[in-house]
Amino acid sequence: MSATPVDSLASALSALDVPCERTTPGEFEETLAEHCRGSAVGVPLEGVDAALSGTDVTVDPTPAELDAATTGVTQASFAVADYGSVVIPTTETGTELVSLFVDRHVAVLDEADVLPGMEAAFDRFGEELRAEAGSGIVATGPSATADMGELVRGAHGPSEVRVIVLEGDDE
């Protein structure tokens, strides 16, 4: 049996100490709850068979709520399996803010959006950026710095990252 892109992603994330949870739409709310810490804020999920509306996550928070939150839940546009990277889009709903100004970032992703490597990722970026002048952050693990004498996780951005992959219910 050969490894699927989701298997590769999970393995790359594991090397980064980032838990990767596979779940189904039916189990999503329960799975998400396990990965939220403190007060959680989020942006609406789009184009996937899951939503934040039934969870404890405050969707579309005020800036003050964002400031006070520990966890931020956003959707990733896609993932790069080899590197354990998730691509965070910049949206008018504030995905960039919610993924960055918190201590724990939870990225939600459809299994169909797990690409094998950078070549596929940049083919997709090329098409998308030429079509609509968009932006995206290739985010790999938590923010980090070695500038203070040794490696510290959580510099300006999150110190923890969680990835939830939505897989189909039973095949």
Added chain:
Amino acid sequence: MSKADRLREVMAAEGEAVNENTQGFNAGRYESVARLEDYEELKEEARSIKEDAIERLPELIDELRESVEANGGTLYVADDAEDANDYVRSVVDDRDAERVVKSKSMTSEEIDVNEALARDGVDVVETDLGEWVLQVADEAPSHIVAPAIHKSREDIARLFTERFDPDEPLETAEELTAFAREHLGERIEDAEVGMTGANFVTADTGTMALVTSEGNARKSVAATDTQIAVAGVEKVIPSVEDLRPFVELIGRSGTGQDITSYVSLLTPPVGTPTIDFDDDETPISTFDGDRDFHLVLIDNGRLAMREDEDLRETLYCIRCSACSNSCANFQQVGGHAFGGETYSGGIATGWETGIEGLDTAAEFNDLCTGCTRCVDACPVGIDIPWINTVVRDRINHGGEDWEFDFLVDGLTPDEETGSPSLQKRFFGNFETVAKAGSALAPLSNWLADASVSRAAMQRVLGIDARRDLPEFRRETLVDWFADRDVAIEEPRRRVVLYPDLYTNHVQVERGKAAVRVLEALGVDVVVPPAPSSGRAPLSQGMVSTARDHAERVSAALEPYVEAGRDVVVVEPSDHALFEREYERLLDEASFERLASNAYEVMEFVYGLLDNGAPADALAGGDGEEIAYHSHCQQRTLGLEPHTVAVLEELGYDVLTSDVECCGMAGSFGYKEEYYDVSVAVGDELREQFTDDAARDRTVVASGTSCLDQLDDLLERPTMHPIQLLAE
């Protein structure tokens, strides 16, 4: 303060932190690139993208301008630092900004934009933690990727305590980071303008790539409504897809990370809402995303570098710092010594020459010994030692007339029309010295060793009196060979052994060993007189003298090659010259003929054994434990494994050194201004070869300089590996 004193001072204050950090990065680079299946292909791809982009730069800038304007931003191409700063100041002024938060960018260091804005009363805050530490300490970066690499955790803790008098004492890296994040977070949220650099900008979409780990660049862009990006014009590449090899290479090459935490691909102005961080009523999505974006591309000498055949490749540089981290001298002294006004490390010579001028480059250019360890490390394949050599040549000829010219011309005839220093001329014309030395040996050795002459040599030539000088042999290798009469029946191969300067005049034993080993393996050998290779003058930046040597060597060896002989070279630095630098010194056909027929001696022995020559004709190791130090240029050419394989096949138990370099690199360790750096570099080799695993092993090394250095560092005899085979 003399240069030697200044280097000693920097090494004492910063050497330990720089050494630990650069070596960590360098080790990480080896591990990370080894995980790439297509590393060499990626490097080639990256290089060809940069070659093409620099070639087409004016048209790409035009295309980029259209893309940026179509996105709603502004592109400004600034001629120089003042022009760029005036533009940035006008944007900040139009925004009525009181504070600019800035993420790390070398180009903004280059133009001193912080000072320009501060004069207008604008508060400029560096948000990269390393840059901020330096801003607080009022110091310059010492490394292009990790600017505060020279500071230890304790240094930073002391600095913060002094400046901020924190309520709780700050000690651990976590505490220091948390303090900085808190302090800077407030300033970022209050700022009006975010300034960033750009690692790459794509002409097709106007997308900029920012390679970071902390998240400060993301925050600086997201939290402000006006973004100014400053970057050199050379950062433009054609398309989004072209980013891929760089994204895969840049972190690995620099700090040994497979990828940094964040690679931001921003096509500004970005769509993120601009929020008021204190608002506790309005949902984020209700804020609008009105943003202003200005891309400032800076020429500042770059377009002239593009026209300069020798400096042009500098523009391919992606600022990864691999050349700094892999440089044995940089590992000891860091960028405050090995660097100019902005850039540091091997590639800094190119940047500083193009942007600031020869004077700035001259201050540190000699710290490049031409060892080539950075050549394989550079992800875009820039021949950094060559840039250092040609700039050294320009410095040689740009100085004032040398007052001892009459003396030098008498002692050392050469092809140089300008005026390299007397010290450089002495080392550059070492062939003349060696010929005289052999002719007058042993008197010459006795004289050279006398304390009066050593003091004079230090005073006039800057040769450090602490360093042992080579001992010239009365009978050269060529003389010895001429008196022999050995006939090989039905030779397996026919070779011409190149009698390099040291093998011929100083290390004659290794030359004799090479002849005996080759003959034992059924090879017909000739050792004709030949000019020295030109390595010595090239190291001193005397390019036209080196070219003259190259032409004469080519003329001397060519008849033998035409007669079907292979060229066997004992000295790795000369072999590297034939394979690498001669391409720039000879016409193409002559270079090809020599390079494609030349072999390093142990490489040649490897080939003979591999093709059925009898190994039992050579002295076997019978399990003898040896410690082997390869040679920097030999390693760059991938030739270390041949020596190791031959020694192991012959039954030796081989332990190889894993340090980058011996620290000698030709004349470098003899010069009084660099003697201490050379010894500091060599100390790592000494440590490895005197630890428990190596203490009792026989020491062998391939290069003349390595052997010189090891002789000084160790209390046991050394030899070339070919000598083991002939024993």
